[in-house]
Amino acid sequence: MNEELLNGAKEALASEKYHQAVLKFEELYKESPTEELNIYLSNAYYLDNQFVAAERIVLESIEAYLAEEPLFNFFQNVLIKNDSFILLREIIGTADFPGEYKERVLEKISSAEIGSSSNMAETNKKIANQFYHMADEPISVQIARFQTAKKLPLLLWLKSARFLLLDPFIHPIIRSSVLESMQKMRLQEKVNMYWLDEKEHPLNTGDLLPIQQTKSYIETNQILNEEVDVNDPILGEQLHEELRLQLMYLYPFAENVITNSTLWIQVLSSSYTEVTIDEENEQIKAIIKWQNKMQKYTKSMIQSFKNSE
Known part of the structure; x- marks a missing residue:
């Protein structure tokens, strides 16, 4: 220095x-x-x-x-x-x-x-309206508005957040990110959330765990660490990133979907390796269906950012 x-x-x-x-x-x-x-x-x-x-x-x-x-x-x-x-x-x-x-x-x-x-009433109103009405926007814009909305006072943010949790046309990463924000703030709010199963679910945000403390997060990441990272750190990093997105999409009901963490990682890894999986197995069929569904969300997000460049 x-x-x-x-x-x-x-x-x-x-x-x-x-x-x-x-x-x-x-x-x-x-x-x-x-x-x-x-x-x-x-x-x-x-x-x-x-x-x-x-x-x-x-x-x-x-x-x-x-x-x-x-x-x-x-x-x-x-x-x-x-x-x-x-x-x-x-x-x-x-x-x-x-x-x-x-x-x-x-x-x-x-x-x-x-x-x-x-002092910022008009500015806050504009930010809140853009946060509230963004389902028709590309995901790159939705994410930008989600970040900008963090400048809102809590009560105004909550008013929009409650609506977004129920909006079926919002990208699911936004709904899960809104819910994660509530959890991080340790809010005690009763809300309803439109989830990936296309149903509404009542939730108490005070009962939510951080994603990193959920059973599915701990088990799947441990398996990745033991079975992939030690042999191929570069592939491991890529799979960890995709798994992170999957767990965000599935929040807070990942345990309802990832019932077998070992099989979940096997299916995830099979897309990048020569590992064969039994696609006739009913559990594996269900996992493939879920992972393909989330892959579509991710591809739409990547394409949105490419289009905004």
């Missing part, structure tokens, strides 16, 4: 020459994107009133800010300054902080949301 440049950046920050500090820390971070420099650069951006850039940088190294409360205090200030209320609620919901501290953070978010509801 260029010690002279680092000392100059620290001196500029200390003497309140924030833009100079930004330029120097940007150069340092580009060469060596460490957690320490991430923290320095995000602070410089924030003090230079470059709040969007500050958020972009802190989100590159979230774990660094979860290490201790003073760092997370800064982290939450950055996200609140950018009206990233839902994202911050998700992060505090999954963070390992004491309950009392989490309550204080949530009170701070709620207070900021009240200000946003007053």
